[in-house]
Amino acid sequence: MIQNITVVNLSTIDLNLLHVLAVTLEERSATRAARRLGVTQSAVSNALARARELLGDPLLVRDGRGMAPTPTADELLPELAAAMGQLRSMIEHRRVFDPRSSTRELTLACADNSQIADVPPVAAALAREMPLARLRVVSVDYLVASGGMSAGGLDAAIGVHKRDPGLRVAPLYRDPTVGVVRHDHPIVGQRLTRGSFPRLGFIDVHIPLGRPGRGHAMVEQALRAQGLVRRIALVVPGFAAATMAAAASDLVAFMPRRVAVALGSHLPVRIVELPVKDLGHEISLAWHERTHKDPAAACLRKVIVETLRAAGGGGCDEAPQMKRQQRRHDGGGSGGH
Numbered sequence: 001m002i003q004n005i006t007v008v009n010l011s012t013i014d015l016n017l018l019h020v021l022a023v024t025l026e027e028r029s030a031t032r033a034a035r036r037l038g039v040t041q042s043a044v045s046n047a048l049a050r051a052r053e054l055l056g057d058p059l060l061v062r063d064g065r066g067m068a069p070t071p072t073a074d075e076l077l078p079e080l081a082a083a084m085g086q087l088r089s090m091i092e093h094r095r096v097f098d099p100r101s102s103t104r105e106l107t108l109a110c111a112d113n114s115q116i117a118d119v120p121p122v123a124a125a126l127a128r129e130m131p132l133a134r135l136r137v138v139s140v141d142y143l144v145a146s147g148g149m150s151a152g153g154l155d156a157a158i159g160v161h162k163r164d165p166g167l168r169v170a171p172l173y174r175d176p177t178v179g180v181v182r183h184d185h186p187i188v189g190q191r192l193t194r195g196s197f198p199r200l201g202f203i204d205v206h207i208p209l210g211r212p213g214r215g216h217a218m219v220e221q222a223l224r225a226q227g228l229v230r231r232i233a234l235v236v237p238g239f240a241a242a243t244m245a246a247a248a249s250d251l252v253a254f255m256p257r258r259v260a261v262a263l264g265s266h267l268p269v270r271i272v273e274l275p276v277k278d279l280g281h282e283i284s285l286a287w288h289e290r291t292h293k294d295p296a297a298a299c300l301r302k303v304i305v306e307t308l309r310a311a312g313g314g315g316c317d318e319a320p321q322m323k324r325q326q327r328r329h330d331g332g333g334s335g336g337h
Contacts, residue, residue, distance in 0.1 A: 013054065015087075020047040021059070022080040026146065026153050028060065028067050036105070078151040082290060089294050097295035099130045104296040107136045108304075109143040110158040111207045112238035113175075113259035114283070118158060118308055125307045130299060140208045149288040155297040156287045156304065160214045166289040170301070172308045175256040176280035177219060179272040180246050180264070188252065191273045194228065201233030203242045203253040210237055215281050219254060222279050243267055256281060 024033040024044055034041040052059055057072040069077070106126075110118065115137060123135055138154070146153060150166055161169050179192045187196055207213050212220075223230065233251055236242050242253040243263040252272075257280075260271050285304055291297040 014050075017047050017050055017054070018080060019084055020044060021051045022077065022084050022153075024048055024060065025069060025073050025077045025080070028069065030067075078147050081151055081153045085290050085294075089290070097299075099133075099296075099299050101132060102130055102296055102299075103132045103134075104130075105134045105136055106130075106155045106296060106300045107138060107153060108156050108158065108300070109138050109140060109154050111140045112240050113256050114158045115139075116240060117256075117258040117262045118304075122304055122307050125303045126300065129303050130296070133296070135300075140213075144208050149286060150290075154288075155291055155294075155300055156285055158283065158285055158304070158308075160218075160281050161284045161286040162214065168287055168289065168292060170285045170305060172283045172285055172305065174280050175258050175283050177254055177274065178257045178260050179274055180243055180253045180255060180260050180269050181272055182247050182249070183268050183270055185250060187250070188272055192252065192275060194226075194275045197228055197230070200231070201251045202230040203234045203236060203245055203251050204230070204232045205239055205242050205253070205255065206235055206237060218281065219279065222276050226276050228275065239263070243269055256283075 020033070020037065020039075020043075023036055024030060024047075027033045027036060030041050030044040030048065034044045037044065048060065055072065055076070058070055059073045059076075060067040060069055062068075108119070108122075119135075119137055126133065126135055140159065143149070143154065143157060149157060149164075158172065161167070163169075179188070181188045181192075187199055192200075204212075204216070206216065234242075234245055236245065239253075239255045239259045240263065242255060243260070244267065245251055246253040247267045247269045254274070257271070260269075263269070264271060285301060285308075287297065287301060
């Protein structure tokens with residue numbers, strides 16, 4: 001049986017419409033999309049109306065104060081983002097990349113520990129390297145909800161990464177896990193002892209979509225191996241909230257040392273050592289294969305590596321140390337944690 005196949009005439013489609021649609025679906029807001037694109041809200045609304053007519057679907061519907069994507073939009077966004085990334089990469093590769101004049105928006109995903117401890121020095125270094133570019137930092141929630149690194153819209157991510165197809169990874173640093181308590185805690189001294197565990201309440205941090213992540217699982221496994229059990233009294237979505245709660249109570253928070261040091265300079269808390277040796281996380285920089293040859297994304301990666309690992313080198317070529325670490329981790333291929 002022969003079926004009729006409708007052939008779309010690309011010459012009748014405004015490709016900029018697809019770019020506006022991709023950004024609007026990512027932001028789930030015409031206002032935020034307009035701000036990100038540098039156009040008026042009415043221009044975005046008009047483009048969304050044309051996209052709805054083109055695709056025969058509402059795409060975004062009102063949901064309280066925001067907008068929720070339809071199933072068609074959820075299916076379309078990863079394909080749109082990947083297509084826009086390929087077009088951008090194609091154009092960038094055919095002209096000389098100048099970091100001093102680039103106005104690219106680069107998107108970095110990370111949890112609040114990296115937002116607090118890593119983003120400020122990275123942003124300062126990027127401003128020197130790419131003074132006209134804009135760094136956009138998004139949460140791990142955004143990373144998970146948008147479909148991960150492969151879905152598009154993200155240039156890099158800092159965190160604990162596992163091996164995924166198409167993902168490249170470069171180690172940045174190891175961050176030991178420490179305890180944080182208020183300065184005048186009545187039970188905990190310089191160290192958190194095994195005997196104090198039954199008398200204490202603990203703060204747990206669930207970062208990705210309010211659920212325990214890989215870092216949480218590593219801590220729990222290490223504690224159980226030593227016969228230690230935490231009584232969780234409070235669960236929060238970030239380390240800043242955990243530190244604030246520890247400062248105002250007798251609860252104990254576990255967190256990476258870097259963010260504990262950063263927050264400890266502003267809050268009445270102190271760092272205490274744990275009764276478990278060598279507890280910590282290997283923090284890495286991850287990016288998808290689709291952005292590997294993008295010169296602006298490569299410049300961002302170089303800045304992150306040089307800043308967080310104190311790597312040498314200059315200009316926006318990939319940092320030599322980063323290349324060596326990459327080869328060691330993936331055997332010269334594109335795999336990652």
